[in-house]
Amino acid sequence: GESVGLHLPTLSVQEGDNSIINCAYSNSASDYFIWYKQESGKGPQFIIDIRSNMDKRQGQRVTVLLNKTVKHLSLQIAATQPGDSAVYFCAENIRGYSTLTFGKGTMLLVSP
């Protein structure tokens, strides 16, 4: 498939490990945050979101943590599987605006 980005930070884990992907966002006015997964040759796909009035939200095998004090977002993936291998982006949004600002992305590589 096509390579999304050759200059991205990379996290390599073993199948079954827990993965933590971090993101520092830029705008203190942002109040809605989303994690996207992008597999090779495909467009970004929504994983999980969180609003600024929360500091944690859980989905199926994924958890997002938000620390507004230091403008930091993290995505935790439990029991990582080879199918989780992809580039993960955080994106931020300001209330009242429909546009997103994306972070640089992190490549997750999961070894069997």
Place this chain on the structure above:
Amino acid sequence: DSGVTQTPKHLITATGQRVTLRCSPRSGDLSVYWYQQSLDQGLQFLIQYYNGEERAKGNILERFSAQQFPDLHSELNLSSLELGDSALYFCASSVDLAGEYNEQFFGPGTRLTVL
């Protein structure tokens, strides 16, 4: 499958040329967004159209333009192409209800290579 379609999948052209990328949003979505994804810059928002009108503009060059037609499909026109325009171009669509963010669904992208 997000329901957003983009054509062509790949496009190879020469510097100085002009190309048109096409996007069809999900059924019922009124907003279309265009993004450029390059190795150096990540995903950069270019422009948004809502129901035929330009709604928001990001880092879009003057050589680039877009429009949204009455049937809600959108085209991104790239002219006077330069080597640095080589990138993946994504279209996304959303319902875009007023006053709140709505999930954007991304198409599979068009890979543009400028030689």
